[in-house]
Amino acid sequence: MTQEGILIVISGPSGxxxxxxxxxxxxRNPSVQLSVSAxxxxxRPGEVExxxxxxxxxxxxxxxxxxxxxLEHAVVYGNYYGTPRxxxxxxxxxxxxxxxxxxxxxxxxxxxxxxxGVFLFILxxxxxxxxxxxxxxxxxxxxxxxxxxxxxxxxxxxxxxYDYAVMNDHVSDAVQLIESILxxxxxxxxxxxxxxxxxxxx
Amino acid sequence: MTQEGILIVISGPSGxxxxxxxxxxxxRNPSVQLSVSAxxxxxRPGEVExxxxxxxxxxxxxxxxxxxxxLEHAVVYGNYYGTPRxxxxxxxxxxxxxxxxxxxxxxxxxxxxxxxGVFLFILxxxxxxxxxxxxxxxxxxxxxxxxxxxxxxxxxxxxxxYDYAVMNDHVSDAVQLIESILxxxxxxxxxxxxxxxxxxxx
Numbered sequence: 001m002t003q004e005g006i007l008i009v010i011s012g013p014s015g016x017x018x019x020x021x022x023x024x025x026x027x028r029n030p031s032v033q034l035s036v037s038a039x040x041x042x043x044r045p046g047e048v049e050x051x052x053x054x055x056x057x058x059x060x061x062x063x064x065x066x067x068x069x070x071l072e073h074a075v076v077y078g079n080y081y082g083t084p085r086x087x088x089x090x091x092x093x094x095x096x097x098x099x100x101x102x103x104x105x106x107x108x109x110x111x112x113x114x115x116x117g118v119f120l121f122i123l124x125x126x127x128x129x130x131x132x133x134x135x136x137x138x139x140x141x142x143x144x145x146x147x148x149x150x151x152x153x154x155x156x157x158x159x160x161x162y163d164y165a166v167m168n169d170h171v172s173d174a175v176q177l178i179e180s181i182l183x184x185x186x187x188x189x190x191x192x193x194x195x196x197x198x199x200x201x202x
Numbered sequence: 203m204t205q206e207g208i209l210i211v212i213s214g215p216s217g218x219x220x221x222x223x224x225x226x227x228x229x230r231n232p233s234v235q236l237s238v239s240a241x242x243x244x245x246r247p248g249e250v251e252x253x254x255x256x257x258x259x260x261x262x263x264x265x266x267x268x269x270x271x272x273l274e275h276a277v278v279y280g281n282y283y284g285t286p287r288x289x290x291x292x293x294x295x296x297x298x299x300x301x302x303x304x305x306x307x308x309x310x311x312x313x314x315x316x317x318x319g320v321f322l323f324i325l326x327x328x329x330x331x332x333x334x335x336x337x338x339x340x341x342x343x344x345x346x347x348x349x350x351x352x353x354x355x356x357x358x359x360x361x362x363x364y365d366y367a368v369m370n371d372h373v374s375d376a377v378q379l380i381e382s383i384l385x386x387x388x389x390x391x392x393x394x395x396x397x398x399x400x401x402x403x404x
Binding site: 121123126127130153156159160162163164165166167177179180181183184185187188189192193196197199200 | 323325328329332355358361362364365366367368369379381382383385386387389390391394395398399401402
């Protein structure tokens with residue numbers, strides 16, 4: 001009996017190093033599957049169907065949308081993007097964990113449709129550090145810098161909708177914390193109870 | 203600002219190696235405080251007040267009991283034992299985690315009075331292994347063996363009242379899982395939210 005996989009949803013304001021954490025987490029945990037989005041955007045050279053994206057015509061996408069086939073979706077620059085429910089479900093049933101990096105709006109859509117996911121929010125260690133990271137290249141105008149700081153702070157107010165806060169001070173610490181969270185979640189009685197009662201009732 | 207410590211409550215049927223896990227966990231995490239029980243039992247040579255136990259007269263114990271000063275209590279061979287609420291609270295406020303190893307009846311009393319604790323249940327990896335461990339010394343009569351197996355299986359039915367199931371296949375794995383659970387719990391938004399909102403609202 002294989003325990004079902006876990007859908008890990010990761011969000012966080014820009015400037016928190018979210019993508020670096022996701023990349024390092026997958027490198028250290030190659031058995032975890034990155035979620036593959038569906039999109040109406042045309043494939044770029046080198047992009048592979050089912051690996052980078054599931055490419056759909058707009059008609060196909062709309063049809064799937066009406067079938068409630070996406071855990072979340074959004075329109076970006078006129079193209080549709082969505083997280084295929086079926087792809088995620090198949091991985092989880094095979095016992096594979098799935099990682100989805102997504103903005104707070106998308107994460108809240110997923111939460112409504114798939115509440116058994118684990119929702120992580122990446123945070124910078126401090127206000128000063130957030131400022132430093134956003135200003136990293138030193139190329140932003142003061143107005144742009146202020147706009148990005150405000151937008152990051154607004155994002156942080158979404159923290160209350162997540163399960164775990166992951167501070168990104170050092171990437172390896174943040175990755176290890178996510179590994180701990182995943183281990184703990186797998187051991188939670190809510191998720192493992194069925195397995196254990198079966199083991200000891202035979 | 204120090205994050206408050208966590209009360210970790212550990213139970214599990216006999217034969218699961220619970221005490222070995224607790225001992226190894228404390229060895230690897232010396233900053234975690236073992237809970238110190240209050241008792242009406244007389245101190246034995248070498249036992250130190252406040253380290254091994256808080257020694258009370260029966261009058262004192264009864265008085266404290268009426269003041270609701272214990273997170274749980276029990277009578278064993280005519281002596282009272284209890285977990286002093288104040289001692290636990292002081293440690294947690296100082297940011298220290300407290301570990302309490304206790305039977306399922308005691309754990310359920312603690313859960314009612316201190317639901318923010320983290321409740322762990324230690325499990326043997328399988329029915330066969332439980333049998334092997336209980337029969338370890340080979341000195342039990344068949345009746346005694348059956349009684350101990352039944353009592354262990356009855357205990358396992360309490361699993362649903364706990365937060366996490368910790369399989370004790372190898373002690374070091376079980377200890378690492380408890381460390382992961384503790385890290386994850388500290389990062390849970392429920393526990394850390396106040397800290398983060400304060401950090402980013404200043």
